Every structure is written in structure tokens, then in C-alpha cells.
Amino acid sequence: MLDPVRPRPADARKRKGTPEVLRYAISPCPLGLLLIAASEHGLCALLFANDEPALLEELQSRFPSAVTVRDQTGLDDWLQAVLAQLEDPSRSTDLPLDLRGSAFQQRVWQALQAIPPGQTMRYGELAANLGSHARAVARACASNPLGLLVPCHRVVGADQALTGYRWGVERKAALLAAESRQSGASQRS
């Protein structure tokens, strides 16, 4: 590829000195388009969207001061792993994650990862476990950069209604449907 002349951001005034480079890859998936992004430490984003521009926009807005570089081949292994998990939720992916956020957010995200596939938990329940409030948990879920791997889609409203999802309630429903089908439990009410 042409090496794009990457103009030094004039606003490099934040001389924290570490203009971080994020590599990303994009692939179609049953839910539309999927993007994963990785830092040196591991996977730091997994987003859904319908268009590439939308994906990139969200990535950029989540990591405003990061330089994003497409690396389709370098991330192919991880990408395949994620896609495999999408098709078969029982297949747990053990990719290195690079989760950034406040202490509270990390606690919420870890709690989310403890929810087994096909099972749901209420915001209130989760909040009680963390000694916090439902609204705060919802806020943390909303800012979760790693869809699927941090299963914020397994959190539902008090009456188990799919109240909301950053990437669309449709996708939330689809993910849950796939998982419950997988668990073979024909859930009849």
C-alpha cells in the first residue's frame, strides 16, 4: 500500500509522547460489518455497523487520540476467532484483551464476562453485585468498546426486556437468539 503521508497532528500538544497506533481489520458477519482493533496489548475494540465509514467513525470517536491503521492480514487470526465465536457462541475465545476504562467500568466488564452464554442478567442484579445502581451499570455497558467479547448483550431490563443496545437492539436480539439456540434449550415461557 502507499504509505500515506501521515501529517503530524498539529494538535500534538498533548505531548504525552505516545501517539498510539491501533491496527484494525474489517469483515462482513451475520450482523453486518464487524471491526476489530488491537493495540500492543491486545484487542481493544470490537464494533458492529453497516458501513465502513460508520465503523471507522466510531473507532475514531472512541479513541480520539489514536492513529488507526488497517492491518487486515495481521489481525486475521483474531478476526477468524471472533467470527467463529459469532457462529458458535459456545466456542469461547481467549484473545488478549486490552480493556481501558475507569475502575468501575472494568469491574462491570469483568462481571459481564462471567455471564455464561445463553444466560441473561438484569441490570439491577448486576448492580447489586457490584454495590452500585442499575443506571451506572447501563452507562458502563454503553461505553463498552468490545461487543461480543464483553457480553453486554446478555444484560436485560428488569422484566427481561431488551431495553437497549448501543449497536441496535436488533443485534442484541440476534446474539441472544444464536446463543439460546446453541444451548439447545427450547425456551418456552
Next chain:
DNA sequence: CTTCCAGCCTTTT
């Protein structure tokens, strides 16, 4: 059923 508000965390001005 619709509206309102409380309580908690982040982000932005």
C-alpha cells in the same frame, strides 16, 4: 399506559 424522578458514573463546558 404515560410521565416523572431518584440515584450513580462519565463526559463536557
Next chain:
DNA sequence: AAAAGGCTGGAAG
């Protein structure tokens, strides 16, 4: 420092 807002929840109108 202050205010607004978010994937809520529960009480009130």
C-alpha cells in the same frame, strides 16, 4: 466545579 445524559427502575398520575 457544574450540568447533562445514559443499554434503568419503580412510583405516580
